[in-house]
Amino acid sequence: AQSVTQLGSHVSVSEGALVLLRCNYSSSVPPYLFWYVQYPNQGLQLLLKYTTGATLVKGINGFEAEFKKSETSFHLTKPSAHMSDAAEYFCAVRSNNAGNMLTFGGGTRLMVKP
Amino acid sequence: NAGVTQTPKFRVLKTGQSMTLLCAQDMNHEYMYWYRQDPGMGLRLIHYSVGEGTTAKGEVPDGYNVSRLKKQNFLLGLESAAPSQTSVYFCASSYVVSTDTQYFGPGTRLTVL
Numbered sequence: 001a002q003s004v005t006q007l008g009s010h011v012s013v014s015e016g017a018l019v020l021l022r023c024n025y026s027s028s029v030p031p032y033l034f035w036y037v038q039y040p041n042q043g044l045q046l047l048l049k050y051t052t053g054a055t056l057v058k059g060i061n062g063f064e065a066e067f068k069k070s071e072t073s074f075h076l077t078k079p080s081a082h083m084s085d086a087a088e089y090f091c092a093v094r095s096n097n098a099g100n101m102l103t104f105g106g107g108t109r110l111m112v113k114p
Numbered sequence: 115n116a117g118v119t120q121t122p123k124f125r126v127l128k129t130g131q132s133m134t135l136l137c138a139q140d141m142n143h144e145y146m147y148w149y150r151q152d153p154g155m156g157l158r159l160i161h162y163s164v165g166e167g168t169t170a171k172g173e174v175p176d177g178y179n180v181s182r183l184k185k186q187n188f189l190l191g192l193e194s195a196a197p198s199q200t201s202v203y204f205c206a207s208s209y210v211v212s213t214d215t216q217y218f219g220p221g222t223r224l225t226v227l
Contacts, residue, residue, distance in 0.1 A: 009154060032213055043118070043204060043218035044157075051213040090156055099164050100145060100208060101172065102216060104156035 002027040002093045004105035012111040019063075019078040021108045023091030026072060033074040034092040034102065035065055044090060050074065061085070086112045116140055118219035120205050126225045127195045135190040135222050137205030145208045146188040147172075147216065148180060150201040157204060163188055164210075195226045 007022040025031060032051045036044040048059025055067040061084075065076045074091060088109045092102040121136045137146065144165050149157040159172030163182040177199060179191045188207075192199060202223050206216040 004156075006156075034215075036218075041221075043220045044206075045218070046215045049213070049215065099162050099170065100210075100214070100216075101147070101159055101162060102157075104158070106154050106156045 002031065002103050004091050004093050004103055006089075006091050006105035006108050008108055009106060010109045010111065012113060013081045014113045015083055016080050019076070019081045019085065019110065021076040021089050021091075021110065023065075023074045023076065023105060024072055025074060025091070025093045027093055032094040033065075033067060034094070035059065035063070035074075035076050036090045036092065038088045038090065038107075040087070047076070047089070081110075081112045083112050083114065086110055118205055118207055118217050120203075120219040120222050122222060123220070124223050126227065127192075128227050129196060131195050132191070132193050133195065133224075134192075135203055135205075135224075137188045137190070137207075137219060138186055139188075139205075139207040139217070140186065141207060141217065142185070143207035143217075144185075144210045146182065147206040147208075148178070148188065148190045149204045149206065150174065150199075151204060151221075152201050160190065160203075195224075197226045200224060200226045 005024045034049045035047040050057045050067045058064045091105040118139045147162045148160040161180040163169045166185040169180045181189045205219040208214045208216045
């Protein structure tokens with residue numbers, strides 16, 4: 001069984017500041033890891049994913065995440081926050097199970113102050 | 115290419131009423147999923163389907179039924195709605211490859227009074 005923990009249900013940063021959203025996972029097999037973003041009143045869209053290969057993954061809108069196996073982490077970062085980054089962010093893990101099911105973390109709401 | 119669409123967008127039910135949520139995808143995906151989203155709990159899988167005519171239970175299946183009679187459609191039914199089923203429901207779909215992305219619909223906001 002796998003699980004995902006996102007530390008901090010709410011994170012507030014100033015515009016231009018570093019964004020760091022934390023995600024830790026547990027999985028009995030090598031995981032595939034995903035970050036999704038949800039803007040108000042919309043569905044989820046993929047930011048980035050790690051499957052195999054390079055552990056530093058770049059996504060859309062300047063976000064990136066690094067897979068650290070020893071720390072079981074997949075933290076999301078962006079060097080400089082923009083007002084348009086305000087949204088809810090979800091980390092998810094998928095093991096090689098039938099149906100390719102995802103297990104989601106509880107989500108982190110990012111607020112960006114002017 | 116509409117992607118994943120959901121009908122309706124909003125619905126209010128009284129306790130004990132029934133309803134069906136429709137999900138449609140035009141990407142020829144094999145896999146489809148129904149999730150519910152509740153504050154602080156992320157998304158939880160209700161049921162899923164790995165192909166036309168097949169369905170399986172997810173993490174929170176009680177009180178829901180599903181059907182996948184056509185590859186492009188995945189229906190979620192509530193036979194006797196309860197206030198605990200007040201939530202936002204999302205449908206998603208994906209290809210078979212395990213590294214593939216799940217594509218989400220815009221959601222249905224359901225309130226059960």
